Amino acid sequence: EAEVAQSPRYKITEKSQAVAFWCDPISGHATLYWYRQILGQGPELLVQFQDESVVDDSQLPKDRFSAERLKGVDSTLKIQPAELGDSAMYLCASSLGLLLVLQFFGPGTRLTVL
Amino acid sequence: KNEVEQSPQNLTAQEGEFITINCSYSVGISALHWLQQHPGGGIVSLFMLSSGKKKHGRLIATINIQEKHSSLHITASHPRDSAVYICAVSSGAQKLVFGQGTRLTINP
Numbered sequence: 001e002a003e004v005a006q007s008p009r010y011k012i013t014e015k016s017q018a019v020a021f022w023c024d025p026i027s028g029h030a031t032l033y034w035y036r037q038i039l040g041q042g043p044e045l046l047v048q049f050q051d052e053s054v055v056d057d058s059q060l061p062k063d064r065f066s067a068e069r070l071k072g073v074d075s076t077l078k079i080q081p082a083e084l085g086d087s088a089m090y091l092c093a094s095s096l097g098l099l100l101v102l103q104f105f106g107p108g109t110r111l112t113v114l
Numbered sequence: 115k116n117e118v119e120q121s122p123q124n125l126t127a128q129e130g131e132f133i134t135i136n137c138s139y140s141v142g143i144s145a146l147h148w149l150q151q152h153p154g155g156g157i158v159s160l161f162m163l164s165s166g167k168k169k170h171g172r173l174i175a176t177i178n179i180q181e182k183h184s185s186l187h188i189t190a191s192h193p194r195d196s197a198v199y200i201c202a203v204s205s206g207a208q209k210l211v212f213g214q215g216t217r218l219t220i221n222p
Contacts, residue, residue, distance in 0.1 A: 037155075040215075041214055041215075042202070042213050042215055043200075045209055045210065048209065056209055089155050093157075101162075102147075102162055103147075103210065105149075105156065105157035105159070106156075107156045108156065110155065
């Protein structure tokens with residue numbers, strides 16, 4: 001069964017360091033999402049791609065976060081420099097398109113910033 | 115006030131009980147989603163609905179568009195149903211806005 005792959009599953013870093021997360025969506029899924037989920041809260045959209053183009057990055061803290069999906073397939077989310085408040089679960093999801101389709105989620109990357 | 119509100123935040127029940135989780139939203143939507151998140155963090159989409167009712171096994175989801183309200187029901191609950199259940203709404207280009215989740219614990 002096709003799945004969304006994410007790596008690493010866990011990451012511990014010190015503040016001011018750079019971290020990067022990788023996501024490989026289900027093959028054929030044009031839309032890719034990065035979410036951040038703080039413990040005890042629902043996920044919050046950080047960035048949404050349609051193929052290689054950014055559709056929505058209104059909630060992405062652009063001073064420290066960047067995301068790319070250069071070939072419209074896999075994607076990387078980077079944080080530089082990491083701050084204590086960035087500790088969270090980072091979830092990647094993909095879907096066939098933009099409208100009225102299910103999103104399929106990866107297992108997530110749990111980031112701890114010390 | 116959050117755009118998506120769930121109740122209760124925590125729910126503990128005995129195996130076999132009928133479970134209801136509620137979701138209210140304040141914005142116009144194209145669809146409402148119910149998702150399940152297990153302790154490891156992985157999220158599974160359970161339902162996407164824009165009207166009426168959907169059923170899958172022991173799970174039933176209903177939505178009332180006029181009242182901006184949805185419910186997720188679990189019949190004959192089982193300890194393996196223990197998870198966080200999240201309601202999310204989408205409008206326009208599929209951006210999901212999530213509720214805070216309901217933590218369900220089913221005791222044997």
